[in-house]
Amino acid sequence: MPDVDPLALTASANSSNGSKSSPGLASTGVVWCTERAAEYGLLEDPSKWANLGQGAPQVDDDIEGCFERPHSLNISVNSREYGPTAGIKPLRKAVAELYNAHHRKDKPSKYTWENVCIVPGGRAGLIRIAAVLGNAYLGFFVPDYTAYNEMLSLFRNFAAVPIPLDKKDHYKMHAEKIEDEIKRGTSVIITSNPRNPAGNMVANPELAHIQDLCRDRATLIMDEFYCGYNYTTNCDGAVISAADNIEDVDADDVLIIDGLTKRFRLPGWRVAWIVGPKEFIKAIGSCGSYLDGGTNVPFQEAAVSMLEPTKVRAEMKALQTHFRMKRDYVVGRLEAMGFKLDYTPNSTFYLWLNLEQLPEGINDGLNFFQACLLQKVIVVPGIFFDLNPSRRRDLFDSPCHHYVRVSYGPKMETLKAGLDKIERILKKWHAFEATKLSSSPKQI
Ligand SMILES: Cc1ncc(COP(=O)(O)O)c(C=O)c1O
Numbered sequence: 001m002p003d004v005d006p007l008a009l010t011a012s013a014n015s016s017n018g019s020k021s022s023p024g025l026a027s028t029g030v031v032w033c034t035e036r037a038a039e040y041g042l043l044e045d046p047s048k049w050a051n052l053g054q055g056a057p058q059v060d061d062d063i064e065g066c067f068e069r070p071h072s073l074n075i076s077v078n079s080r081e082y083g084p085t086a087g088i089k090p091l092r093k094a095v096a097e098l099y100n101a102h103h104r105k106d107k108p109s110k111y112t113w114e115n116v117c118i119v120p121g122g123r124a125g126l127i128r129i130a131a132v133l134g135n136a137y138l139g140f141f142v143p144d145y146t147a148y149n150e151m152l153s154l155f156r157n158f159a160a161v162p163i164p165l166d167k168k169d170h171y172k173m174h175a176e177k178i179e180d181e182i183k184r185g186t187s188v189i190i191t192s193n194p195r196n197p198a199g200n201m202v203a204n205p206e207l208a209h210i211q212d213l214c215r216d217r218a219t220l221i222m223d224e225f226y227c228g229y230n231y232t233t234n235c236d237g238a239v240i241s242a243a244d245n246i247e248d249v250d251a252d253d254v255l256i257i258d259g260l261t262k263r264f265r266l267p268g269w270r271v272a273w274i275v276g277p278k279e280f281i282k283a284i285g286s287c288g289s290y291l292d293g294g295t296n297v298p299f300q301e302a303a304v305s306m307l308e309p310t311k312v313r314a315e316m317k318a319l320q321t322h323f324r325m326k327r328d329y330v331v332g333r334l335e336a337m338g339f340k341l342d343y344t345p346n347s348t349f350y351l352w353l354n355l356e357q358l359p360e361g362i363n364d365g366l367n368f369f370q371a372c373l374l375q376k377v378i379v380v381p382g383i384f385f386d387l388n389p390s391r392r393r394d395l396f397d398s399p400c401h402h403y404v405r406v407s408y409g410p411k412m413e414t415l416k417a418g419l420d421k422i423e424r425i426l427k428k429w430h431a432f433e434a435t436k437l438s439s440s441p442k443q444i
Helices: 029-039 089-103 122-132 148-154 175-183 206-214 278-291 297-307 309-337 365-374 412-428 433-439
Strands: 116-119 136-142 158-164 186-192 219-223 254-259 272-275 350-354 403-407
Touching (some): 089 272, 089 297, 122 219, 122 272, 272 278, 365 412
Parallel strands (some): 186 219
């Protein structure tokens, strides 16, 4: 058993300078994993490692059909000043126009710049949203994005209620679950869609049905950071968004959050946005003045021209083609090793890998993670995605224990190296040998 207490994982972690655990200091799962890898030599020789844990896409300019990212910025004198905490108007306008062009073409109600708040990254945006919520039951799904843990623990204005998702539903939310939640008085629901870590999403008509159920009853916080990574429309560049189904942009309580981080492959820029009803956006814009001070202005200025709708459509097409190829490669390699996947993910760049089929000793996320460290490959133990705000639940029997999240965000060569390493682990543990023998053709 690795030297960790799985029940303490989300709260007790090493500090960022590598010193020993400081109980009470919060750390997200990915940070914890990187720190453990550092103890096994990651920092000394990163080139020997394959990091399939990091939730980031490859950032190079070498994906066929993707536009070249700026290599330098023209920094205006104006941008030396404090920027508005809701973001600069040209970028707010560009985001509104992108959503109108891609999702609201034939709809009478359209977004304007006042429906958009620019925020310094997705996490800052989520914190701002949490800060302005009223007294409510807030439903969140399990498993979901690890940073919701902290976001849902920081504020006392709402009570966070877990909603478990099922393996048989491929970890997708669905209308009956939402109906039950609304019946019991949940009036705010947060979800990633496409989902981190499950790699699945809800699209229309089911998404529209869910939004109809929530209209006038519950605020929907739709985290659409992975919306560009959609493999359900044959890589035509289409993006699935709740913005398609909103009736009145100022009356439907739907907050959409996205940014440059994932689908524009610029995680370091820290430029993201929230789109929603004007009144909500006003409050979210104002709370930036005491929470984070707003997004840096030069990068906002540089982002404006990237959001031209035709350019974005072409970019999404190239992105989907490339990442679907990587998904198929990873799925193919894992299946060839003997894994039976619960389902083929239809979105994001994550695989929620069920380890129950492996021999005892590596058939849970923490032990598999430990075996991976010895081979210099990083994955994220599933337990981190069993969100447990304020550590109210006992995670001993968590269904996420038998999973790891494998990211195919990195470049092909890293994926190849990482899968070779995973294959070596399976060989060492004699995994799938019996299945392979029984399924191999009989010798005559
Ligand atoms: C579902 C989801 N939302 C939001 C974010 C946050 O993005 P950012 O890096 O811009 O804070 C992430 C990052 O991993 C994510 O997975």
